[in-house]
Amino acid sequence: MQVPDLGFPVEVVEGMPVVAAPDDIDITNADGLRTALLEAASLGHGTFVVDMSRTQFCDTAGLHALVAAHNRARAGGGQLLLVTRGAAVDRILSITGLDRVIPNFPSLEEALAQTPNDPAPG
Amino acid sequence: VTAQLEPVPIEERLRAIQSITDAALSRLDDGELLAELLERTRDALQADTAAVLLLDFSSGQLIATAAAGLEEEVKQGVRIPVGRGFAGRIAAERRPVILDHVDHTTVLNPILWAKGIQSMMGVPMVASGRVIGVLHVGSLTPRRFTGDDIELLQMAADRAAAAVQSMTAQADRLAAIALQRSLVPTALPAVPGAELAARYVPGSGGVGGDWYDVFTLPTGELCVAVGDVAGSGLPAAVIMGRMRSALRAYALETPDPAEVLDRLDRKMQHFEPDAMATVLYAVIDPGLDRMRICLAGHFPPVIACPGRPTALAKVETGMIIGVADPVRRPVTTVPIQPGTLLCFYTDGLIERPGELIDDGLARLCDAMTAQSPEVACAAVMQALVGSGPARDDIALLMVRCQADHPANGG
Numbered sequence: 001m002q003v004p005d006l007g008f009p010v011e012v013v014e015g016m017p018v019v020a021a022p023d024d025i026d027i028t029n030a031d032g033l034r035t036a037l038l039e040a041a042s043l044g045h046g047t048f049v050v051d052m053s054r055t056q057f058c059d060t061a062g063l064h065a066l067v068a069a070h071n072r073a074r075a076g077g078g079q080l081l082l083v084t085r086g087a088a089v090d091r092i093l094s095i096t097g098l099d100r101v102i103p104n105f106p107s108l109e110e111a112l113a114q115t116p117n118d119p120a121p122g
Numbered sequence: 123v124t125a126q127l128e129p130v131p132i133e134e135r136l137r138a139i140q141s142i143t144d145a146a147l148s149r150l151d152d153g154e155l156l157a158e159l160l161e162r163t164r165d166a167l168q169a170d171t172a173a174v175l176l177l178d179f180s181s182g183q184l185i186a187t188a189a190a191g192l193e194e195e196v197k198q199g200v201r202i203p204v205g206r207g208f209a210g211r212i213a214a215e216r217r218p219v220i221l222d223h224v225d226h227t228t229v230l231n232p233i234l235w236a237k238g239i240q241s242m243m244g245v246p247m248v249a250s251g252r253v254i255g256v257l258h259v260g261s262l263t264p265r266r267f268t269g270d271d272i273e274l275l276q277m278a279a280d281r282a283a284a285a286v287q288s289m290t291a292q293a294d295r296l297a298a299i300a301l302q303r304s305l306v307p308t309a310l311p312a313v314p315g316a317e318l319a320a321r322y323v324p325g326s327g328g329v330g331g332d333w334y335d336v337f338t339l340p341t342g343e344l345c346v347a348v349g350d351v352a353g354s355g356l357p358a359a360v361i362m363g364r365m366r367s368a369l370r371a372y373a374l375e376t377p378d379p380a381e382v383l384d385r386l387d388r389k390m391q392h393f394e395p396d397a398m399a400t401v402l403y404a405v406i407d408p409g410l411d412r413m414r415i416c417l418a419g420h421f422p423p424v425i426a427c428p429g430r431p432t433a434l435a436k437v438e439t440g441m442i443i444g445v446a447d448p449v450r451r452p453v454t455t456v457p458i459q460p461g462t463l464l465c466f467y468t469d470g471l472i473e474r475p476g477e478l479i480d481d482g483l484a485r486l487c488d489a490m491t492a493q494s495p496e497v498a499c500a501a502v503m504q505a506l507v508g509s510g511p512a513r514d515d516i517a518l519l520m521v522r523c524q525a526d527h528p529a530n531g532g
Contacts, residue, residue: 067444087478
């Protein structure tokens with residue numbers, strides 16, 4: 001089966017899967033993002049980073065993808081880590097209470113520094 | 123002995139293609155089109171049976187939906203798991219499969235070999251890039267299906283897939299509208315001293331999972347719930363309906379708003395593990411002078427109090443519904459002055475692309491004054507929605523606690 005190019009590649013940085021989120025996350029691309037996040041959750045330790053430093057807008061569909069990824073990571077004993085820089089994204093994470101359960105960092109370096117970065121097993 | 127049929131003359135071949143692509147078919151309604159298409163496909167391919175199985179996405183099973191010469195498959199409600207058997211393999215591998223030998227080792231459905239089908243050919247039905255079903259034909263005499271046969275069958279499958287997609291979309295849309303209509307309160311409860319008004323407007327993408335609810339408890343308390351289920355269309359509307367009635371049930375059981383949302387969250391995570399929703403639940407005292415409110419990732423209400431600037435209620439936020447590791451949500455008690463207008467809403471009212479949420483909230487506060495809820499609803503909808511199409515659902519509920527009600531000492 002042909003896998004469409006969803007534009008959200010999972011990169012591995014210092015042994016940690018990292019997904020770069022787009023500028024705007026909404027109903028048109030949230031499914032693609034979710035697919036990438038769930039793939040990232042299945043790699044390595046089950047802990048992974050969503051880099052939202054470019055993201056200026058994230059609607060309910062986008063949050064839904066983040067919550068699905070967080071739940072998957074927790075079920076696997078891992079953790080979803082966020083990198084955010086936009087005020088709008090921080091605001092929505094705070095209104096929804098997600099900032100209390102999903103660790104949030106101002107830069108990718110800081111997120112990676114918080115986690116064990118030994119190479120993923122297998 | 124497996125035999126290929128006599129080569130079909132080109133004219134006959136073209137006629138067969140035309141019978142399947144015939145424009146007149148599109149004048150039939152989608153259900154009739156599927157039946158007619160199966161008849162024509164069977165005739166065009168000189169086959170004995172033809173059947174359509176549609177994929178049920180929730181169970182991952184193919185369900186026999188229409189058939190010609192194989193009606194028992196539909197009548198008996200045959201279900202084939204994706205990945206198993208003949209049809210299951212076509213759906214899983216998303217490519218045509220030909221069987222020259224039909225028995226229990228190649229075909230899961232006993233109806234097919236019991237009927238004496240010798241050879242089969244099936245193709246996937248694909249719509250919007252997704253496999254939505256399988257179309258197959260069978261022959262009661264041994265036969266070798268050719269590449270031309272597959273091409274013709276695929277043509278019919280494409281036609282059938284388009285019909286099914288339009289049929290499903292239409293049915294889902296109507297069902298979602300009917301469901302939404304049945305769940306939004308038609309009449310708001312009459313509560314001495316309280317005036318209520320509400321609006322519900324579906325988004326341009328169709329009905330979604332927004333709802334508002336307002337009801338009284340045996341204690342005389344007035345309860346308000348507003349919620350927004352992530353997603354759209356029928357699936358979101360169905361989850362919305364379940365959440366709405368579960369919340370009502372828990373509201374009767376426990377006086378603590380946080381406990382109501384906690385139970386709702388546990389219920390959702392167990393029975394609808396992929397669902398996510400924001401919910402506001404508020405319990406207003408019978409005297410209408412105080413509100414206990416708990417948020418699950420939802421926006422706080424806007425409060426317009428006579429003689430004071432309209433503002434967002436200062437309510438602590440609580441975790442959205444559907445997140446692993448639930449955290450106990452705080453309950454905030456908000457005093458209500460006589461004549462106060464409370465505004466509850468979903469994000470469709472205040473969110474605009476390319477705009478900060480706080481700008482939308484500020485516009486809402488600007489548009490709202492402590493007046494009759496009906497007038498305030500109209501003013502807010504005029505100021506925030508205007509005549510432009512709203513992309514998202516909008517639910518809006520206003521409650522005024524009247525100044526002249528004796529319970530308020532007025």
